Amino acid sequence: MKKYIIGKIILYAFLLLILGVAVTAGYRYLSKEFRKPPVTTVRPAVVKDVKTMARLCTVDIYSELPVLDTINGKVIMAVQKQRGSVSFDLEKLHVDSSGDTVRFCLPPEIVELYEATDDDAYEVIDTKSLSMFRSGTLTNAEDNTVKRRLHARSLERLYKDGVIANARKEGRQQMARLFSAFYRKPVLVTDSTPRGASRVSAQ
Amino acid sequence: MKQSVSLLNILTFLMLAFGGASCSDTSGSKDDATPDMKAFHSDLYRELTRTDRMVFASMSVTKTAVTDDSKLWGKRIGVYSYDTYLRASVDMSRFSPDDLIFDDDAHTVTVTLPPVEVDLSGRDMTLREEYTNIGLLRSRFGSAERAKAKEAANKDFKKELARNDSFKKIITERAQNKARDYFRSFFESNGYEATINFK
Structure with a gap:
């Protein structure tokens, strides 16, 4: 036992x-x-396209912005570094030098605004849900919507703060001086939209 | 004495006659230009150097990142892509007086432009979701994870640019060709035939 x-x-x-x-x-x-x-x-880079152009770049833009937005009951807090430029297409410039005065009209500005390629150019601080029973995780589509809104707000601010107006003024002055020196005649520049011609840009 | 004076006069005359002729045959440099033309050259040079940056080409490049967080209890894979942009430009403030040589008699000009500079102008803010596979017991990818994947792709692209010259070569060549065409037309519009070179 x-x-x-x-x-x-x-x-x-x-x-x-x-x-x-x-x-x-x-x-x-x-x-x-x-x-x-x-x-x-990460896969190797693939060239998508190469475009040629002749543009005069008058302003380079660099800024760091907080991103706070709400979408579908979710909140995202992030910081984004932006980079861009304001330039003018010199090929769209029709210069009339036939008379005693050189005349041309300043073309619409080309505003390009991107996310910077610096390290940590887009840093997500936090996301949360406004509802207790819902996940605070944003989908990629929601993320993209937040970024498009941010892009639109940033462009709006560039026009409102006079950055575009200054860029156009700089463009007018540079081109007027250059063509005056080149043709050795007085220059008359027409700018029908001194505060900005268009709000179209990349993206 | 009278003979040597007349010989001297003849010699002086001959020197002036042939010396003057050879002077007028010298191809136009700024030193031979009239004061009016010199002022034109100098003004044009000054204004060209004040025109800041001129962009002649832009390239868009696609980068794709694959994030695999699969575990024993389920798959979690995401494939994301975005575009990055390079620009090729000429900084006209680096133009020097010797880079613009006029021959006003022949109506030609030789322009030596500053070298084309290639830099990253930025990347798309949005991200394309190419593919996801999230298991039943797994959570979907969040904003922070997608941002990290994009960051990894960004760092990788910068390393790729540093070790592989082909991107820069392609865009530089296109920019140089465009710059030549542009400046040739520019000078042609004022009756000058231009030869465009790069430093």
Whole structure:
């Protein structure tokens, strides 16, 4: 009887040991899996297109902005570095030098505004849900909508703050001086939209 | 004495006659120009250097990042892409007086433009979601994770640009050709035949 009980105790102890080893191994494996960071692989760059142009760039833009927006009951807080330029297409410039005065009309400005290529140009600080029962994770489409709104607001601000007006003034002055020196005649520049001709840009 | 004076006069006359002729045959440099033309050259040079940056080509490049966070209990894969832009421009403030040589007699001009500079003008703000595969027990990718994937692609592209010259070569060549065409037309509009070179 005693031998039977001792045998059972040894058996249960052995089984417990096996179970303990299995649980420990399983725990170690699963925690390693949990801790494994995502792997990001980047494909080589592919040239999409090359365009040629002749543009006079009068203003370079660089800014760092906080991004705070709400979309579909979710809030995102981020910081974005932006880079861009204001330029004029010299090929759209029709210069009339036939008379005693050189005349031309300043073409519409080309405003390009992008996310900068600096390190951490777009840094997400936090996202949250306004509802208790909803996830605060934004989809890619929601992210893109937030960014398009930010792009539109940034462009609006460039016009409102007079950055575009200054760029047009600079463009007028540079071209007037250049053509005056080149043709050795007085120059008359027409600018029908001194505060900005268009709000069309990349994106 | 009278003979040597007349010989001297003859020699002086001959020097002036042939020396003057050879002077007028010298191809036009700024030193030979009339004061009016010199003023024109100098004014044009000054205004060209004040025209800031001129952009002659732009290139868009697509980068794709694959994020794989698959685990034992489910897949979690996302493929995202975006476009980055390079621009090739000439900084006209680096133009020097020796870079603009006129021959007013022949109505030609030799222009040596500053070298074409290639830089990154920016990247798309939005991200294209090419593919996702999210398992039943997994959560979808969030904004921070997508931003990290874009950042990894951005860093990778900068390294690629540094070690692979082909992007810069392509855009530089296109920019140089365009700049030549533009400046030739520019000078032609005022009756000058231009030869455009680059430093």
